[in-house]
Amino acid sequence: MKKKYLLFLRLFLLLALAACLLKGLEKTHAQEIIPHAASAKLNPLLPGYFADPTIKKFGDIYYIYSTTDNVMLASGAPTVWYSKDFENWYNYTMDVPSFTTIPLVNFWAPDIIEKDGRYYLYFGNCEMGCNIYGYVSDTPVGPWKKLNENDKPVIAHNYPRQGFPSLDAQFFTDTDGKIYGYWGTWVHYNGGYAVGELNPQTMKDMQQSNNIPLVQTPASFEAAYMMKKGNKYILMYSGASCHDETYNVRYAYANTPYGPFTPGANNPILSTNPDKTVHGPGHHSVLQEGDDYYIVYHKHDYPMTRGGLSRQVCIDKMIFENDSTIKAVDPKNTGYINPAKQKIPVNLALNKPATASSAYHLLGQNVNYTYQPTLATDNNNATLWKAASNRFPQDLTIDLGAEKQVKRIFTQFEFPTFYYQYILQYSSDGKNWKVFSDQSANRTPGSPMIDDNDVKARYIKLTVTGTEKQGLYAAVWNLKIYDSLFEIPLSIKNKNSVNGPAVSSKKEMLLNLDVAKASVTKSVTTLQNGGTLGGFFKSIGEVPVQQDELGVKALKFGNGYLTSNQPVPQQLAWNGSYTVATWVKNPEVNKDRECLMSWCNRNAMRLANSYNAMYYNSAGYGAAGHLDYHFDMRFNKLPKANEWHHLVLTFDGMVEKIYVDGVLDNEQSMTLSSAIKQAEFIVGASDEGENYSGFMASLRMYDYALIKADIQKLQQQTKPGK
Template identity: 45%
Template sequence: MRQILSIVFSAIMLSCVYRQEPQYNAPGMGNPLVPGYFADPTIKKFGDTYYLYATTDGIKLASGEPQVWISKDFVNWYNYEMEIDLPSGLTNCWAPDVLKGKDGKYYYFMGNCQFGCNIYGYVSNSPMGPWKPVNDGKPVIPVGTGKEHLPALDAQFVQTEDGKISAWFGTWCTSFGGLGWAELNSDDLSIERDGYIPLEQLPDVFEAPYPLKRKGRWFMMYSSGDCRLSDYVVHYAWADSIYGPYRYGENNPILSSSEDGTIDSPGHNSVIEENGEYYILYHRHDNPHSSGGEFRQVCADRLIFSDAYTIGKIEPSHTGIDYLAENSIPYKNRAFKAKTHASSFYHLLSPPTRFEKNGVDHAYLPEYATDDNNGTLWKSGSGALPQTLTIDLGKTRRIRRIMTQFEYPTFYYQYKWEVSEDSISWSLFSDKRSNRRSGSPMIDDGDTGARYVRITVTSTEKTGMYAAIWNVKVYDRLFEIPSFSNSEMAEGPGEMGERRLLVDLDVRDLTVGKINGSISNQGELEGEFTPVGEPLLTVTDNVRSISLDGESYLLLTKPAPKTLDWNAPFTVSVWVYNPEIEFGECVVSWNSRRNMLQASYAALMYGTGPYGAVAHGDGYVDVAFNEVPEAGKWHHLAITFDGMCEYIYVNGQLDRQFPLMLFVKTEQIKIGASGEISENFTGSITGVRLYDGFSTGQQIKEIMYETYPYDDPYENNQF
């Protein structure tokens, strides 16, 4: 009996081990499906090719270039930036869908909220574009369709039996009482009738409807919660007609975050059927979860129907669903799990945030570049370039092709690949140091034998982009690849800063009174600070300083350099006296507030509220002081940013740190103003410094002492 119980127990334990979900960072995981930050996936199959359309995420409020992923087998994907004739002023394409019309043409639809939340349509002879606008560029589905003021976003389109096109859309639906729909004429896409499905039929519906017909019955899948946080989930309801009435299904919600948090905020889905089997595509947050909740990645898992009315609970996985067609690359990736080392790698340490409740302690290790896992990333230890990654193939092998998946598929990287027998003497395999084409994977072909391969990333399209790679794959044979390639970009590459002292405003030796003319900038940027309004040179609490009245400020005649553009590291430091602390008062700004989307702005503030310390253009990524510095006293405030994490110092002590990336555009440098008059500073400022580089805690203290406004550093017991 004991032997029998032992055997049974062992079998149970083996079964548990067998079924245990691998860790998100295990090699060879099938989820995420593609490398990079993408959301709101729509999957289509035209002919023998899969097309994955998605919002390009990870860039200021999902504002990346419109693109499509193409695959023959559902595992090996190639990214292509599509040409779309967007209306002037639009900068993003959210939640796209594509429909093949009865005329044989392809129709691309996307949402945008820059001129009201509308859905626009485009047409092409190819599912890859180029796309030309329909309806003279006017919205196909304008805001307020179906229900008054209802935002028209997240649209999905289906052909009905009577030849019409049924469109389903909406976001913030809980605030508008339901989900919108419209029936379109398939010839000219004009709306023939419209309406909405009330919340009573679709409980908790927030956005992302996806209608699916199965065995004569319609299933309406949709998402609820906040896509930036962990409560985002998928529900469904069913009906006998696409227009309802709908009945809320069992097992809801059917897709939600995993207990360990590594599958976080899954939602906004689409579905594909292959050979009678159904698969759900959805997005989830990256690991570790980036600030802002908009660094999402696309995943795929099996969708099971329990019966004619019921969708079973979906088990979100890291393993994914594997091939849906014959493997288009039937050769071994020689770099898989190969030993690697790099010039550096980044170790992210962060306290808890609303996005990572337990904080972050994560190393972007070199071996993550050879693990064939789209959810793990090697990232260099800083934004400084060049950076190298070296792979040991174990023995000398023939090398015909190297495929590199950089962090951002829609931005270009400049690099070179070298090969070596002994890791000492190197020869050039491929030279892309002048490359201006984006893509994923980047493909480099040659014919050589070597044991070691080494990539050196020399430049990036945008300032402050790190050398970072999802996967490197090395093959000893060539095979068929798509013939398309992206167009060359004229912009860039980004200019890297060298921690130069660009701005140095020191008024300790100036005469008190009205500012006559301008004040020279003692930093390397040079130029003059010109007064706007009537700032004064005064003595405030024994400190000679610039006194601002809430209407006046200083403007530097030289614009901020490109070394402070995009995600550039920076340091800004100032001595400030605030007699009465308001909600948001700007002390120093150096980039544009125009088209201010999430993380597309940065300014040093001194106020209360969510952007009391740093303003970034969105309440989700603004940074407040941990403890607001006391009013009516001089304080030294400093922000420093390394391209991955922002650090706020008060009087030389770290007050807050917050992981994020920035997407700013440089503009004129202002002291005491942001460009929004309500944020003008009231108080006194002196000792302003601005560097185009990151500063350590020790360097922040050195700056503080160097700019100390009193003659005696121990005066007033300041330190």
């Protein structure tokens, strides 16, 4: 079963890679500073990274079911957002049972149906082939029970034809009560979308399923969505590549749910806008309120994170010219929409001055952006305050301008599905502080975090003391302050996490291999580690110590490699910071593979960003590999063969950089999910071979990111032959 799963997942990644390469992986958009109207209500709707939204209204509450993004190839917790006023959205991690034999990791593109007072949840998963699974509950938020106890899919891989990946299912209930499903991804490879009827008696199997030929949905990729306008069936879908600015929404129409479909006018009806403030919009659903229609979709974050899987949910008005024609949507960062038309509690912190212990300045290729403190008071889910480093404590202080009654504080942290530990204090003069709420031992995730009290204060200070996951920053989308208590739509609360708080960086040099101290030999047996982890490295296969023509003593790799007898420490897990610095000389560099060092377990998750390794080759993962070309980093200028080079790979929890001989060569914004369980330090190869075939004079690894000045100093100190 595991082998079959790995084969399916390899296929998934290869297909995604091919799609990306066809669309031009290296195409990026210049990211300039974008001013935001300080008092406007702004898209995105949700404070966090979520994608593939399905919006529903059950009773007087709106629900958004979505893929949890920015975690292991968009494989975060199964969550739902709910709201009555479209202003304050509440996040809840749903109780969705795992599979019988393996954990539930993928929760992709969910959809939900209400039928006879019960709720049926469907989502895609690629752990045992790419299938659609079904669950049922008496409430829209669970707890959920499997429709099939034996883990049988509702829509299986290879259905309705061989090789067809069953993902991105959306269901449509017609006016006669029949329920139709539409599904498929990478359809430009797989001959178009699929359509079938959901068995209304069981709600867990499909019947009369057919293919919708590609010619009926031109330029299609994934994310089919069916709706009805008058007597016309409108099949909407996403085209191009979800990883870049080409992603868009299109549609076709027909007289029956099965087609044949005619491509609609004005296609694509939703695409990247001219100033690229709405970048790569797609994979949507539609909300109808009376005669009004709203398209709810995701777009890329700003500044855009590498790979395009840090997406955010937005809403815009969608207008029909007639029953078979949709106008092009004008996507906006402004132009807030509130179909609920409910009264919104007054946020005392809106646009108030804010200061912080630090703020991250992202300065790099076409990017100059500061995550400044005031971005936490602008009521804008596109912007956030982020501290300058992922070390704690970090604090944020808001000045209300005058003493006010404060009864409730909402804190929307960057990652809603992980817990943050924090303390809220209040003061009248900014000098003498009292505790409003002490959550320094908190282990409950959620957004917003809600803290109630009843005090008078001019200043509110948030001090973040820790996080659940290694390497996460103190970062807040919005901090909202209220002078009254008000209704929360549902009386539900997230469960406490079983995970302890993250282990912070100790600012140490963990590994230090100095070959200059070794004796020339046909093959080393062990080499002592001079770093704080201690222990030693042993050779697997032959790893000789040789001298080159300049008299530099170095390890010569080929078929052998070194492994450490010390486990990979916890501070390197997840999004933990690091630096790997090494002196190398490779006689041949114009090839792939060639791994200098790895420290993650590639087989633990096999999802993008869960694997980290440093390379020296000419491929797309030439400098750093993360299991997927969408996230890997190449050398911009490949270091010359048969010359000594000082190569340094750094990651500070935000940006990954590769330096060549003290000069920054490439960089990219990243979020990692490093899998270190049962991982080991490997020097001269990866956990799947990929052997390095050159010389290595030294190697150091740190549990923090060195800055350029320190890198240049290290280069001089460790230069071979000195």
